[in-house]
Amino acid sequence: MTSTTPVTPQSAQALSLQGIEHRFGANRVVKGIDLEIAPGEVMCLLGPSGCGKTTLLRIAAGLEPVQQGRVALDGHEVAGPNRAHLPPEKRSVGLAFQESALFPHLSVLENVTFGLKHLARRERIPRAMELLTQLGMADYAERYPHMLSGGQQQRVALARALAPSPRLMLLDEPFSSLDARLRDRIRDDTLHVLKTLGTATLLVTHDPEEAMFMADRIALMRDGRILQVGTPFELYCLPTDPFVVTFFGEVNELSGVVKGGEVATPMGMVKADWLEDETPVRVMIRPEALSVRQRARAGVEPHRHSHVIMAKLLGRSSLLHLCAHGSDGEEAHLHARVPGVYLPAPGEEVDIALDHSQVFIFPCRD
Numbered sequence: 001m002t003s004t005t006p007v008t009p010q011s012a013q014a015l016s017l018q019g020i021e022h023r024f025g026a027n028r029v030v031k032g033i034d035l036e037i038a039p040g041e042v043m044c045l046l047g048p049s050g051c052g053k054t055t056l057l058r059i060a061a062g063l064e065p066v067q068q069g070r071v072a073l074d075g076h077e078v079a080g081p082n083r084a085h086l087p088p089e090k091r092s093v094g095l096a097f098q099e100s101a102l103f104p105h106l107s108v109l110e111n112v113t114f115g116l117k118h119l120a121r122r123e124r125i126p127r128a129m130e131l132l133t134q135l136g137m138a139d140y141a142e143r144y145p146h147m148l149s150g151g152q153q154q155r156v157a158l159a160r161a162l163a164p165s166p167r168l169m170l171l172d173e174p175f176s177s178l179d180a181r182l183r184d185r186i187r188d189d190t191l192h193v194l195k196t197l198g199t200a201t202l203l204v205t206h207d208p209e210e211a212m213f214m215a216d217r218i219a220l221m222r223d224g225r226i227l228q229v230g231t232p233f234e235l236y237c238l239p240t241d242p243f244v245v246t247f248f249g250e251v252n253e254l255s256g257v258v259k260g261g262e263v264a265t266p267m268g269m270v271k272a273d274w275l276e277d278e279t280p281v282r283v284m285i286r287p288e289a290l291s292v293r294q295r296a297r298a299g300v301e302p303h304r305h306s307h308v309i310m311a312k313l314l315g316r317s318s319l320l321h322l323c324a325h326g327s328d329g330e331e332a333h334l335h336a337r338v339p340g341v342y343l344p345a346p347g348e349e350v351d352i353a354l355d356h357s358q359v360f361i362f363p364c365r366d
């Protein structure tokens with residue numbers, strides 16, 4: 001065990017980042033971030049390119065010095081005001097990046113046993129083989145890196161990082177260089193291995209679906225700050241900021257004004273009773289919140305009813321471009337994502353219903 005400075009008992013967290021600030025020259029890229037990862041928890045750091053995810057991960061790893069704030073691993077401060085920077089190799093963290101370089105002159109097995117010098121010699125090979133088996137690479141143990149595909153190399157890199165049983169895994173876009181099908185398989189295998197071993201993990205990604213697939217909790221970053229931390233359900237269904245809604249996919253956006261605790265939309269009234277009357281609002285509606293049916297009584301005053309503009313098959317779902325028509329004559333162009341093959345003809349009259357759990361209202365900020 002390395003010598004580290006114990007901090008307060010509340011930091012039995014696998015990773016605790018407190019008040020982290022970071023600048024590159026005049027560019028302030030991390031702006032006062034607090035984040036904790038519980039033992040065994042998979043946390044995804046999600047956000048658009050350039051928002052500071054990698055910088056934060058590098059600070060946790062010890063690859064970037066802490067300029068302000070503190071980093072604690074398992075309740076021991078490893079960088080901060082109370083102690084000098086502990087180098088990465090002494091932090092018991094496993095690292096894997098998008099392009100994880102394997103040692104080219106070592107076999108797969110030797111690459112994985114390389115980090116196991118602390119184990120007795122007879123324990124190293126069984127341990128390395130255990131990880132290679134879990135990641136589906138046992139049959140490649142004698143091969144050299146240049147004899148492997150990109151996906152296979154990435155599996156070996158993950159096995160190498162996991163083999164020393166690190167207290168924390170730090171993964172930076174580890175699947176993004178792989179093609180879609182391979183990525184899904186390696187993601188799935190990696191998640192099972194992380195959960196079987198109970199390894200706390202911080203995984204950086206810009207892909208919301210990947211974050212939802214992998215994470216127990218997601219921290220959504222924007223411009224150096226964390227906007228919301230929570231379970232995938234909380235971020236998707238209880239977003240606290242318009243950016244959180246839009247980051248998880250396309251949304252229909254309407255504007256409105258609160259009247260009597262409600263906002264009028266072409267699909268009917270939506271509750272907004274936590275906002276004062278006359279508050280201008282953004283109404284954000286996920287395409288899957290709209291359910292669409294052929295209108296029962298078509299033909300009566302057709303110009304006053306919602307209709308289909310066009311319909312596109314996207315594979316598992318169909319995307320309908322709709323002209324939604326409210327009872328007060330209000331019109332809106334909306335996208336609806338409906339399951340399966342449903343391709344109504346342009347001009348077809350439809351009734352549109354709203355799933356209110358997928359509608360989000362935020363006051364306009366000027």
Ligand SMILES: Nc1ncnc2c1ncn2[C@@H]1O[C@H](COP(=O)(O)OP(=O)(O)OP(=O)(O)O)[C@@H](O)[C@H]1O
Nearest residue numbers: 024027029047048049050051052053054055056206
């Ligand atoms: N070594 C560096 N020197 C100067 N600026 C840097 C350095 N590393 C990162 N930056 C800048 O800091 C900001 C945050 O970069 P960072 O790599 O942390 O973002 P990111 O969210 O991981 O982005 P991506 O998803 O594109 O990798 C960016 O504006 C980047 O240009």
